[in-house]
Amino acid sequence: MNYATFLEKNKIFAQISESAESLGLETYVIGGFVRDIFLKRPSKDIDVVCVGSGIKLAREVAKRLGDAKVTVFKNFGTAMINAGEWEVEFVGARRESYNRDSRKPIVEDGTLQDDQNRRDFTINAMALSLNKENFGDLIDPFDGMEDLRDMTMKTPLDPGITFSDDPLRMMRAIRFASQLSFDIEPDTFAAISENTHRIRIVSKERIADELNKIILSKTPSYGFKLLFHSGLLKEIFPEMTNLHGVEVRNGKRHKDNFFHTLQVLDNVSEVSDDLWLRWAAILHDIAKPQTKRFHPKAGWTFHGHEDLGGRMVPKIFRKMKLPLNDNMKFVQKLVRLHLRPIALVKETITDSALRRLLFEAGDDLESLMKLCRADITSKNDKKVKQYLSNFDEVERKLEDVEARDQVRNFQPPVTGEQIMEFFDLKPSRTVGEIKDAIKDAVLEGRIRNDHEEAWALMKELGLEKGLTPKSE
Missing domain, CATH: 1.10.3210 (Hypothetical protein af1432)
Structure with a gap:
């Protein structure tokens, strides 16, 4: 299938294509932007992958845009350009491998196929060519389009390896399912259940970020049920799983x-x-x-x-x-x-x-x-x-x-500073007690929320505590 007509609606793709042609780089738009085209979801983030240097390609595109600012992340080999309403990220195609105790991958240069292999889900592995000879062609080696039609989350490769390598992908699977109202393919869900312990190597901040996205989905209970039945919720939020269950005693039960x-x-x-x-x-x-x-x-x-x-x-x-x-x-x-x-x-x-x-x-x-x-x-x-x-x-x-x-939201009509000034006091429990007594009197309706009435009560309370006014 070819989607050149769609890409031609946005001039940024022609500029990226021309830049890639001038540098001799094989280039594609990939991932969430492609997925959202077919889901008809608004998306302003464009991920571009090329076989070669993504940073070099970004700088060439920036020139064609009139010296747009390029933000380079050398440690990750990526670069970012803000082009009007669009945010475009450039990266070189890569293959990844993982150590057991870290979700940080060992990265090597790779082909488009290598890059698609490393993607988390089939619906995020689809690419559209930006190359002159086949501009707009869909490259979909894992049948992501079919999974979109079936509303199914599935990993491109073995889900057990995918989730063990990067356990955050388990949270992302449930997050996407919750946001998109998708099912998770049975083998993929089983792999989540088998790898829940691996989530322990993921930072709490990254987990919270995904959890918040689940909470913000249209029907968040769906995401929480997936977290619960997979066993992930017990790992990340045991206090919530402790709510589960019904006890019956003497024929009486609670919800x-x-x-x-x-x-x-x-x-x-x-x-x-x-x-x-x-x-x-x-x-x-x-x-x-x-x-x-x-x-x-x-x-x-x-x-x-x-x-x-x-x-x-x-x-x-x-x-x-x-x-x-x-x-x-x-x-x-x-x-x-x-x-x-x-x-x-x-x-x-x-x-x-x-x-x-x-x-x-x-x-x-x-x-x-x-x-x-x-x-x-x-x-x-x-x-x-x-x-x-x-x-x-x-x-x-x-x-x-x-x-x-x-x-x-009322503030007590007499402040702590005024109490200290009137009775020549330093900050103390006595000052707090008088201030609280005035507040309670207002809330209980014994005096109005009025400075004059509060001031009279302050004097009365001070005398009861044996305090001597500094001056009237």
Whole structure:
């Protein structure tokens, strides 16, 4: 098959072809760009392979583009050019071999066939010729087109060797399957299951990068089920596999918290592309195995799993090399608060409880409510409608309280510096206690969120502690 008509739509391919012709280099566009042509997916990254020096070819193309900037990576033998909206990477065709304890390959110059042999999957091994004599011809030695039509992930060569050599390819197989809604060919999936232990030689950062891409796919539960059934999830994220299973005692059973979590994740994914909100969905019940208890009358309980889960978040992020920044704090906050809104449905709930949730959730209240709604996974439609209706009522109450008291993200009306100045104090526990007491008074409605009322309370609290004002 020939795709010259498609390539001719983009002048960059003609310029690469002319440059290769002038240098006498056999040249092809290969990999993801070719795959995405047939999947009709947008792609701005172009991988070009030539039999010879990719760096030399890049510099020649840059001249034809008007001295475009060439970024050279000598250690990898590659070069990059930004050509308008396109990012083009050039590399010389190569063959690779591996040492047992490293996924870093030993690289030698090779042919196009060698280069296609080293590719991770058949759908990523297809190439289109940029050579004058057969411009646009498809070179597809492993029937990648057939696998695209069959929506199947398969390795070009023996999958056991492919995954043992570079274990990150196991994560990539599942990531592509999740992103594209593809199946993984049985022998290829079996090879993943047989090589899960090899993932231990891959850096946590690279694993997290692939996992995040799975989480961001349209239906992330599919990727997680593949990770789980292959055994990879137990290697990279055992805390999540610990959620799996159902225990029955005295005829009472609890739900499978692993599959419940996946449903919550999918529910969140339907309403948000936020990676960290999706992580909150993944971790919202992460402490249930540690808090599970059975009571003859009450049945199964998981009291305190939200607080323990919140404490587990930083440890999990640190271990998985996820960022220990505001994104982690956001996830931690939502895990800790995810049960609070449903408790606010009762008619007798106080404005104080509503103020505290507004204060603690702050700007993340909308995200928290999305998570809470997603957490309703009952198969009983009537029950689901009732819960969602309850959340509507909670949101109405929160809006009413915020309109009256404006405590969302509020700062205490009296600062610690003002307390120290008034009572001539140095930073101390006493200052913190007075400041917290003023904050609690506002949240409990004993005083308004007002400087004058807060100042009067500060004086009163100071006198109770035996403090003497420096001045009025």
